Amino acid sequence: MFLNFLAHIARLCSILGGLLMTGLMLMTCYSLISRNFFDTALIGDFELTGVGAGAAIALFMPLCQLKKENIIVDFFTSKCSRRVNEGLDRMGALLMAVIFALLSWRCGLAAINAKETLGASMLLGFPDWIVFTSMCIPFGITALIALMQALSSMDHLDEAAA
Numbered sequence: 001m002f003l004n005f006l007a008h009i010a011r012l013c014s015i016l017g018g019l020l021m022t023g024l025m026l027m028t029c030y031s032l033i034s035r036n037f038f039d040t041a042l043i044g045d046f047e048l049t050g051v052g053a054g055a056a057i058a059l060f061m062p063l064c065q066l067k068k069e070n071i072i073v074d075f076f077t078s079k080c081s082r083r084v085n086e087g088l089d090r091m092g093a094l095l096m097a098v099i100f101a102l103l104s105w106r107c108g109l110a111a112i113n114a115k116e117t118l119g120a121s122m123l124l125g126f127p128d129w130i131v132f133t134s135m136c137i138p139f140g141i142t143a144l145i146a147l148m149q150a151l152s153s154m155d156h157l158d159e160a161a162a
Contacts, residue, residue: 058134
C-alpha cells in the first residue's frame with residue numbers, strides 16, 4: 001500500500017519534471033528567436049536552464065527507480081539462476097537506496113548552507129537553496145522506493161525458498 005502511494009508520488013514528480021523541461025524548451029526557443037531576430041537577449045537563460053535541468057533530472061529519478069529502468073549490465077549474470085538474479089537485484093535496490101539517501105542528505109545540507117550564506121547565481125541572483133531543495137525531495141523519494149523494492153524482494157525470495 002505504501003509502495004502504491006510512492007508510485008503516485010513518483011508519477012507526479014515525473015509530470016512536474018516534464019512540465020519543467022517543457023518550460024525550459026519554450027524559454028530556450030524564446031531566447032534564441034529574440035537573440036537572432038530582434039537583437040535582444042534573455043539575461044540568465046543559461047543559468048535557468050542549468051537549474052531547471054538539474055531539478056528535472058532529479059524529478060525523473062523516482063519513476064525511473066519505480067519502473068526499475070536503471071541501466072543493468074547482465075552480461076555476466078544472464079546465465080545465472082533466477083534466484084541469484086533476484087538476489088543481485090535486491091542488493092542493487094538496497095545500494096540505490098543508500099546512494100539516494102546520501103544524495104538527499106547532502107543536498108539537504110547544501111540547501112541549509114546556501115540559505116545561511118545567501119548563495120545565489122551570478123547573473124540573476126537565483127537562490128541556490130531552492131536548487132538543492134528541488135533535488136533533495138525527489139532523491140529522498142527515490143531512496144524510499146528503492147528501499148521498499150529491496151524489502152519486497154526479500155519477502156518474495158523468502159516465499160520462493162519456502
